[in-house]
Amino acid sequence: MSSSIKDVARVAGVSVATVSRALSGAAAVSPALTERIQQAIRETGYRPNLSARRLRSQDSGTIGLIVADIRNPFFTAVSRAVEDAAYSAGLRVILCNTDENPDKEAMYLNLMEEERVTGVIFAPTRQTADQLNAQDWSFPIVLIDRVGARGGQDAVALDNAAASALLVEHLHAQGCRRIAGVFGNASSSGVERHDGYVAAMFRLGLPPRSTFVPPQALAAEEAVAHWLRETARPDALIASNGLLLMGLVRAVRHAGLQIARDIAVAGFDNESWTEIVEPGLTVIEQPVDDIGRNAMQLLSERLKNPDLPARKLLLSGRCIERGSTRCGGAAV
Amino acid sequence: MSSSIKDVARVAGVSVATVSRALSGAAAVSPALTERIQQAIRETGYRPNLSARRLRSQDSGTIGLIVADIRNPFFTAVSRAVEDAAYSAGLRVILCNTDENPDKEAMYLNLMEEERVTGVIFAPTRQTADQLNAQDWSFPIVLIDRVGARGGQDAVALDNAAASALLVEHLHAQGCRRIAGVFGNASSSGVERHDGYVAAMFRLGLPPRSTFVPPQALAAEEAVAHWLRETARPDALIASNGLLLMGLVRAVRHAGLQIARDIAVAGFDNESWTEIVEPGLTVIEQPVDDIGRNAMQLLSERLKNPDLPARKLLLSGRCIERGSTRCGGAAV
DNA sequence: TTGAAAGCGCTAACAA
DNA sequence: TTGTTAGCGCTTTCAA
Numbered sequence: 001m002s003s004s005i006k007d008v009a010r011v012a013g014v015s016v017a018t019v020s021r022a023l024s025g026a027a028a029v030s031p032a033l034t035e036r037i038q039q040a041i042r043e044t045g046y047r048p049n050l051s052a053r054r055l056r057s058q059d060s061g062t063i064g065l066i067v068a069d070i071r072n073p074f075f076t077a078v079s080r081a082v083e084d085a086a087y088s089a090g091l092r093v094i095l096c097n098t099d100e101n102p103d104k105e106a107m108y109l110n111l112m113e114e115e116r117v118t119g120v121i122f123a124p125t126r127q128t129a130d131q132l133n134a135q136d137w138s139f140p141i142v143l144i145d146r147v148g149a150r151g152g153q154d155a156v157a158l159d160n161a162a163a164s165a166l167l168v169e170h171l172h173a174q175g176c177r178r179i180a181g182v183f184g185n186a187s188s189s190g191v192e193r194h195d196g197y198v199a200a201m202f203r204l205g206l207p208p209r210s211t212f213v214p215p216q217a218l219a220a221e222e223a224v225a226h227w228l229r230e231t232a233r234p235d236a237l238i239a240s241n242g243l244l245l246m247g248l249v250r251a252v253r254h255a256g257l258q259i260a261r262d263i264a265v266a267g268f269d270n271e272s273w274t275e276i277v278e279p280g281l282t283v284i285e286q287p288v289d290d291i292g293r294n295a296m297q298l299l300s301e302r303l304k305n306p307d308l309p310a311r312k313l314l315l316s317g318r319c320i321e322r323g324s325t326r327c328g329g330a331a332v
Numbered sequence: 333m334s335s336s337i338k339d340v341a342r343v344a345g346v347s348v349a350t351v352s353r354a355l356s357g358a359a360a361v362s363p364a365l366t367e368r369i370q371q372a373i374r375e376t377g378y379r380p381n382l383s384a385r386r387l388r389s390q391d392s393g394t395i396g397l398i399v400a401d402i403r404n405p406f407f408t409a410v411s412r413a414v415e416d417a418a419y420s421a422g423l424r425v426i427l428c429n430t431d432e433n434p435d436k437e438a439m440y441l442n443l444m445e446e447e448r449v450t451g452v453i454f455a456p457t458r459q460t461a462d463q464l465n466a467q468d469w470s471f472p473i474v475l476i477d478r479v480g481a482r483g484g485q486d487a488v489a490l491d492n493a494a495a496s497a498l499l500v501e502h503l504h505a506q507g508c509r510r511i512a513g514v515f516g517n518a519s520s521s522g523v524e525r526h527d528g529y530v531a532a533m534f535r536l537g538l539p540p541r542s543t544f545v546p547p548q549a550l551a552a553e554e555a556v557a558h559w560l561r562e563t564a565r566p567d568a569l570i571a572s573n574g575l576l577l578m579g580l581v582r583a584v585r586h587a588g589l590q591i592a593r594d595i596a597v598a599g600f601d602n603e604s605w606t607e608i609v610e611p612g613l614t615v616i617e618q619p620v621d622d623i624g625r626n627a628m629q630l631l632s633e634r635l636k637n638p639d640l641p642a643r644k645l646l647l648s649g650r651c652i653e654r655g656s657t658r659c660g661g662a663a664v
Numbered sequence: 665t666t667g668a669a670a671g672c673g674c675t676a677a678c679a680a
Numbered sequence: 681t682t683g684t685t686a687g688c689g690c691t692t693t694c695a696a
Contacts, residue, residue, distance in 0.1 A: 138334055359666095
């Protein structure tokens with residue numbers, strides 16, 4: 001068995017309270033005793049028991065971070081930003097991966113409840129986002145990435161509509177006119193990117209052409225392959241995230257087309273491979289660090305002041321223009 | 333405040349012991365009381381407090397998973413396999429990310445101690461692997477990916493030497509003779525892949541050419557760029573992981589060379605982008621699921637039987653041959 | 665089958 | 681500045 005604060009107290013010849021105070025630094029302990037306690041800790045190999053601490057202090061010092069897919073570089077990047085910010089604030093992070101599965105989302109929210117976390121940062125599926133009720137949970141929740149239609153929740157996300165418009169306008173400026181897009185159907189961000197795309201196309205007087213697919217590369221590949229077989233095929237393609245973009249590229253290759261020369265390609269998420277794939281893919285870069293940092297910030301403020309009105313924070317993306325959209329003014 | 337088992341007991345008109353028994357199912361509780369307790373749980377919105385449970389039962393029901401870089405798809409894949417296996421065994425997983433930083437490794441091992449985890453699965457840096465002393469920790473440790481020279485520890489990893497040999501032999505069969513490699517210096521797997529490469533080259537009577545770099549794409553890029561400026565430049569390049577492979581590809585492109593036609597390229601880790609990059613990159617695919625599953629398996633058995641001799645499990649990789657090594661027999 | 669009660673390791677109020 | 685003690689929420693003897 002590992003040794004407890006009692007063992008340390010006995011070895012140091014002091015009370016457990018003194019040991020506790022020496023450890024926390026909350027109250028003054030004389031230098032002589034502090035030294036004896038340090039020595040006793042070394043002798044006994046004492047380690048505080050976090051479960052006991054949490055139980056007694058009624059403070060888990062922990063936040064939950066629930067994301068849809070940890071393999072998605074967007075979420076890994078955001079997670080790191082959140083963890084750094086949480087660590088600076090003296091908080092631990094429990095990272096949970098839901099696989100875009102509402103059952104797992106419910107399971108993890110329940111787990112967070114049992115862990116008595118002080119707060120949760122959550123990227124929900126669309127279904128959960130639409131039903132999520134803040135009152136159902138004993139901790140404040142900050143939504144990230146998938147903000148959903150319903151307001152009244154703290155949230156941080158990319159300004160999806162504006163980002164879509166950036167892509168459409170860039171493609172339009174390159175001479176593209178038949179711009180089609182595949183959008184993820186699992187997340188509200190997919191929906192918002194779709195809506196922004198449609199609105200931008202409308203403003204430019206172009207007919208939108210779009211489809212929703214499940215969050216798998218293969219689904220995007222098949223949808224795009226279908227379009228590419230048409231006679232008046234699109235002259236530009238958009239994908240609403242990195243995974244779908246990969247399927248899209250595969251479909252273009254498979255159809256024997258060359259990116260840029262035959263068809264423009266653009267998407268969301270500046271994953272490192274998008275730079276490597278010839279001739280470089282034009283993408284929207286999300287401010288992942290800011291998203292994570294701000295989510296933590298909103299959560300901290302909410303914890304300090306539960307009565308604050310809900311805030312939704314939309315951050316701008318940046319369009320990184322690469323070879324895939326230099327179409328040489330082929331169309332029109 | 334959230335309600336406790338006491339509240340449930342009061343509402344149901346039973347003792348806390350009965351509620352506890354009804355919840356755990358460890359002892360029989362009459363159907364009538366079970367029903368009343370269920371009702372009381374619903375009324376009170378009771379959630380068990382995991383900290384209290386862990387403290388009392390002296391069992392965290394939790395394992396730690398400490399990896400070097402969660403952005404690396406290899407580790408995300410292994411993590412998922414570990415989590416699935418742990419979940420099936422009724423265990424929670426605490427995921428920690430060390431950034432290849434020995435200080436963070438020590439910090440997280442200490443945290444695991446304070447969380448009283450039942451076991452740890454750990455991919456250490458080389459430095460930590462060389463010093464790690466099982467006796468220093470109160471939980472069993474299973475090493476993954478980075479097994480280290482010192483034996484006497486449970487471990488699961490790719491058979492790195494054999495995998496390197498696969499690559500070298502494949503390149504040799506394609507007609508390559510001046511095969512050079514960049515290897516990561518942070519992990520023992522980088523060292524083992526290097527040693528396997530050197531041994532295979534030696535067997536084939538070829539002069540090895542290699543360098544160790546820190547785990548950053550840029551470092552690999554610079555090392556390779558240097559080689560490519562030589563008159564008798566390599567006719568094939570190997571990188572010891574996905575990150576370095578990306579830097580390698582960038583250097584080749586930057587030098588104005590075309591993969592396959594001008595120089596063969598191969599590496600480790602079947603990341604999805606390696607298929608997309610023209611003309612497809614030949615890579616060693618690691619059995620990530622098996623690595624995760626077996627690590628969990630070894631840990632479970634160790635927990636059941638602490639006196640078992642240490643076991644080191646080496647799993648075979650698969651060479652996925654793609655366009656990047658179809659050199660058309662240019663050389664010799 | 666049920667209840668009373670002890671105690672896991674810790675912190676914090678209170679007393680000295 | 682230090683010690684005594686209650687009790688966080690839970691499980692688990694021991695008795696009934």
